[in-house]
Amino acid sequence: MEQIREPQQAQPARDLTALLQALRASAAQRDREGGHAAREKQWIADAGLLTLAVPREFGGAGAGWSDIYDVIRQLARVDSALAHLLGFTCLQIVSLDVWGNPQQRAHYLRGSVEHRWWWGNAVNPLDTRLVATATGDGGYLLDGQKGFCSGTRGSQMMTVSAHDPVTGKPVFAVVPTERAGIAVHDDWNPIGQRQTDSGSVSFVRVRVAPDEVLVRPDTPYASLRTLISQQVLTNLFVGLAQGALDAARAYVHEHGRPWIASGVSQATDDPYLIQRFGEMHIQAVSAEALAVRAANALDEAWRQGMSLEAGTRARVALVTSEAKVVAHRAALDVGEKLFDACGARATHAPLALDRFWRNARVHTLHDPLDYRVRDVGRYALNGTLPEVSLYT
Incomplete structure (x- = not known):
C-alpha cells in the first residue's frame, strides 16, 4: 500500500454549532455559484466529523448511527450538499470496515483518522463502463469511466467498483484519488446539490x-x-x-404581510398561514420520527455484528424504506409549500429559497420511490419482508 499524500495544513477547529452558523451564512451564495467548497470541507474536517464512523479501536469516534445521522440532519438543515459529502465519506469508511480484511481495516481506518481523509465514491455496480482486467497476481488494471461519483473532487481516497468481463462480477477496490491514470472531471452541473463534487471519473490503465x-x-x-x-x-x-421550514418561518416573521382579506394586522396571525405551517411541521416531524426509528433499528442490528440474522436485517430494511418514503415526500412538499407560505416576494432569486426544493428534487431521484413503496406494500398486505438488493 503506497504512502498517501497528506492534505493541506488544517485551520483552527470549529465546534458543530459554529460550523452550522458558518455554513448557513454562505449557503445561498454557494448554491448559486456551485463549484467546490474546499474551505467549508476544511471546516467540517476541523470540527472532527470525518472520523465519526471510524471504530474506536482505530482512533475514531466510533459514534452510533443514531448520532451520525443526527449530525447529517443538522448539516442538511443548512447545507444539504455538504451533508451529502460527509454522509458519503462515512459510507466509504463503513465499506472498508465491513469489506476489508484485518490488514486493510487497520491501514485505511487508521489512515482516515491520522490524515483526515475525505473519501470519494465510485461504487455503482450497475455502471459497467469501468472494466477491471486481472493482472494475474491478484490485482487489476482499471479502464473506463464512472458517473455520479460523489465526493471525488478534493478527496484523498476513493472506493471503486468495476466490471470484470471474464467473471461477469463486480470488483471492489480502494485507491488514492491522485493515482496515475485517474482523472476527476468537473462536469457536475445539476439544478440542485451543486456542491457534492459528483462529477465523472475516468480511469486509464490504473493499477490496483x-x-x-x-x-x-x-x-x-x-x-x-x-x-x-x-x-x-x-x-x-x-x-x-x-x-425549508426554518427558512419559511424566518421569512414570514421578518417580511410577511397579512393578506387583505385576512382581517388580521400581522401575517403570523393569519389562520390559513398558521394552518399551512402546521401541515409543514407535521410532515417534518413525522419524517424525523421515522428516520430516528430506522436509525435505532440499524444501531441494534449493527451491534450484533456477524451474528446478525437475515430476518432481523430484513426488518431493518423495512423500517428504512418506510422512513425514506415519508422523508422523500416531506422534503419535496415542504420545499414547495415554503413559497405558498412566504408569497411572491420570496421568489427573489438572490434569496435562493428554492434551493431546498431543488436539492430535494435532485437527491430524491437517487432511486425510484415506486419500488420502495412496493416493498412496503408487500409487507403491509402479505407480510413479505424486503429482499437484499443494491438498494434495499
Whole structure:
C-alpha cells in the first residue's frame, strides 16, 4: 500500500454549532455559484466529523448511527450538499470496515483518522463502463469511466467498483484519488446539490494492487452497508424538510404581510398561514420520527455484528424504506409549500429559497420511490419482508 499524500495544513477547529452558523451564512451564495467548497470541507474536517464512523479501536469516534445521522440532519438543515459529502465519506469508511480484511481495516481506518481523509465514491455496480482486467497476481488494471461519483473532487481516497468481463462480477477496490491514470472531471452541473463534487471519473490503465482489492462478504451484517447508504439519503431529506421550514418561518416573521382579506394586522396571525405551517411541521416531524426509528433499528442490528440474522436485517430494511418514503415526500412538499407560505416576494432569486426544493428534487431521484413503496406494500398486505438488493 503506497504512502498517501497528506492534505493541506488544517485551520483552527470549529465546534458543530459554529460550523452550522458558518455554513448557513454562505449557503445561498454557494448554491448559486456551485463549484467546490474546499474551505467549508476544511471546516467540517476541523470540527472532527470525518472520523465519526471510524471504530474506536482505530482512533475514531466510533459514534452510533443514531448520532451520525443526527449530525447529517443538522448539516442538511443548512447545507444539504455538504451533508451529502460527509454522509458519503462515512459510507466509504463503513465499506472498508465491513469489506476489508484485518490488514486493510487497520491501514485505511487508521489512515482516515491520522490524515483526515475525505473519501470519494465510485461504487455503482450497475455502471459497467469501468472494466477491471486481472493482472494475474491478484490485482487489476482499471479502464473506463464512472458517473455520479460523489465526493471525488478534493478527496484523498476513493472506493471503486468495476466490471470484470471474464467473471461477469463486480470488483471492489480502494485507491488514492491522485493515482496515475485517474482523472476527476468537473462536469457536475445539476439544478440542485451543486456542491457534492459528483462529477465523472475516468480511469486509464490504473493499477490496483492485490492488497487494495476488497472482498464483499455475503452476510447479513456486510449487507447493512446498503441500508446505511439509504439512511444517509433519508436523513438528508429530513434535514431539507426541516431547513425549508426554518427558512419559511424566518421569512414570514421578518417580511410577511397579512393578506387583505385576512382581517388580521400581522401575517403570523393569519389562520390559513398558521394552518399551512402546521401541515409543514407535521410532515417534518413525522419524517424525523421515522428516520430516528430506522436509525435505532440499524444501531441494534449493527451491534450484533456477524451474528446478525437475515430476518432481523430484513426488518431493518423495512423500517428504512418506510422512513425514506415519508422523508422523500416531506422534503419535496415542504420545499414547495415554503413559497405558498412566504408569497411572491420570496421568489427573489438572490434569496435562493428554492434551493431546498431543488436539492430535494435532485437527491430524491437517487432511486425510484415506486419500488420502495412496493416493498412496503408487500409487507403491509402479505407480510413479505424486503429482499437484499443494491438498494434495499
